[in-house]
Amino acid sequence: MTDDAKQKFPPIVQTPRNTVQRLSRRASYDRDVINAILDDAYVAVISAMVEGTVRAQPIYYWRSGDELFVHGSRHNALFEALLKGEEACLTVALLDGLVMARSAFHHSMNYRSVVVYARARAVTDEKEKMAALKHSVDRLSPGRSAEVRKPSEAELRGTLVLAFPISEASAKARSGGPVDDPEDYGLPVWAGVIPCKIAFDEGVEDPNTQPPI
Amino acid sequence: MTDDAKQKFPPIVQTPRNTVQRLSRRASYDRDVINAILDDAYVAVISAMVEGTVRAQPIYYWRSGDELFVHGSRHNALFEALLKGEEACLTVALLDGLVMARSAFHHSMNYRSVVVYARARAVTDEKEKMAALKHSVDRLSPGRSAEVRKPSEAELRGTLVLAFPISEASAKARSGGPVDDPEDYGLPVWAGVIPCKIAFDEGVEDPNTQPPI
Numbered sequence: 484m485t486d487d488a489k490q491k492f493p494p495i496v497q498t499p500r501n502t503v504q505r506l507s508r509r510a511s512y513d514r515d516v517i518n519a520i521l522d523d524a525y526v527a528v529i530s531a532m533v534e535g536t537v538r539a540q541p542i543y544y545w546r547s548g549d550e551l552f553v554h555g556s557r558h559n560a561l562f563e564a565l566l567k568g569e570e571a572c573l574t575v576a577l578l579d580g581l582v583m584a585r586s587a588f589h590h591s592m593n594y595r596s597v598v599v600y601a602r603a604r605a606v607t608d609e610k611e612k613m614a615a616l617k618h619s620v621d622r623l624s625p626g627r628s629a630e631v632r633k634p635s636e637a638e639l640r641g642t643l644v645l646a647f648p649i650s651e652a653s654a655k656a657r658s659g660g661p662v663d664d665p666e667d668y669g670l671p672v673w674a675g676v677i678p679c680k681i682a683f684d685e686g687v688e689d690p691n692t693q694p695p696i
Numbered sequence: 697m698t699d700d701a702k703q704k705f706p707p708i709v710q711t712p713r714n715t716v717q718r719l720s721r722r723a724s725y726d727r728d729v730i731n732a733i734l735d736d737a738y739v740a741v742i743s744a745m746v747e748g749t750v751r752a753q754p755i756y757y758w759r760s761g762d763e764l765f766v767h768g769s770r771h772n773a774l775f776e777a778l779l780k781g782e783e784a785c786l787t788v789a790l791l792d793g794l795v796m797a798r799s800a801f802h803h804s805m806n807y808r809s810v811v812v813y814a815r816a817r818a819v820t821d822e823k824e825k826m827a828a829l830k831h832s833v834d835r836l837s838p839g840r841s842a843e844v845r846k847p848s849e850a851e852l853r854g855t856l857v858l859a860f861p862i863s864e865a866s867a868k869a870r871s872g873g874p875v876d877d878p879e880d881y882g883l884p885v886w887a888g889v890i891p892c893k894i895a896f897d898e899g900v901e902d903p904n905t906q907p908p909i
């Protein structure tokens with residue numbers, strides 16, 4: 484686990500593949516910009532070749548330093564492919580608003596997204612693995628890993644933790660209002676942005692005192 | 697454009713690839729279940745082989761009948777690959793809550809997700825294309841396509857509309873509270889669910905009377 488403030492990470496590597504072609508003014512290869520987006524979302528989609536076809540899976544992730552982490556069961560075909568060296572493409576997208584223009588054509592979305600190309604590193608060192616799993620819980624509620632029961636030996640063994648370097652990566656974002664053609668601004672139709680975000684409600688306490696059947 | 701109520705669609709096709717292996721009790725191959733999830737989200741991730749590697753892109757989509765639709769520019773490497781016949785894997789994920797368990801291991805997420813494997817069909821028929829684009833706008837606000845300026849000939853030509861059959865597809869979802877080991881229920885730690893959802897705010901009207909510079 485790395486404290487961003489204390490450590491300098493190498494710059495994002497720009498390759499033809501992670502260079503945004505369309506609307507490139509919306510793109511960024513700045514590590515801080517990429518990190519800020521990654522730290523605001525919870526679910527990434529991992530895509531990779533599995534048994535001859537492209538497969539994808541949404542998954543909880545967290546960031547630490549210059550790596551993305553995911554965890555899960557060992558019995559997962561996608562994880563198995565990644566462990567064998569298949570490259571992953573990780574995608575994170577946050578919807579920030581619906582952009583309502585005066586013309587059908589110029590309707591759009593405000594969003595922040597990140598794409599990372601990377602091969603997975605299995606976190607096998609026991610200390611590092613425990614620290615990563617702590618981080619995965621503390622991200623949901625700071626300090627929580629100290630309050631809950633820690634992973635047992637068997638749970639640790641059964642949990643696969645994968646780390647992906649955030650290096651060949653890019654961010655793409657749109658913000659602001661609609662951009663219409665000049666001659667459309669006079670049309671008598673409401674235009675603007677309907678903002679949206681992931682909103683959390685009050686927690687609902689579990690009333691169970693035994694596992695539900 | 698098809699009215700679900702008036703038309704019967706064939707059942708979802710279950711193949712080894714779209715059969716959920718892990719936690720299969722959370723899976724569904726019911727078209728209504730799949731449709732309900734698809735109709736609740738706005739952004740899908742399209743994954744496909746592009747120039748020899750797996751690439752992925754978040755994108756606005758909408759559903760009509762038994763197809764998913766996306767639109768965009770013709771100058772998009774992913775779209776070009778799909779038009780050449782590369783298979784797509786489309787993923788939609790909605791986060792419904794953070795599941796806080798009494799043990800680190802049993803922390804989880806409530807979610808609804810859909811994965812669709814499909815090849816794209818380019819919508820080239822002008823009438824069908826116009827109807828699809830209307831749908832894309834009306835989905836944001838019912839009836840809006842009749843209020844805004846319709847696509848010009850040039851805009852229509854420049855916009856690619858792709859349709860993906862929802863056939864080899866699956867849904868996976870988790871709901872409800874944490875499920876801890878029996879001996880952990882007595883631990884003095886808050887356990888439950890922190891619900892979340894995409895929340896829309898009041899619209900913010902665009903004050904511009906000309907395109908911003």
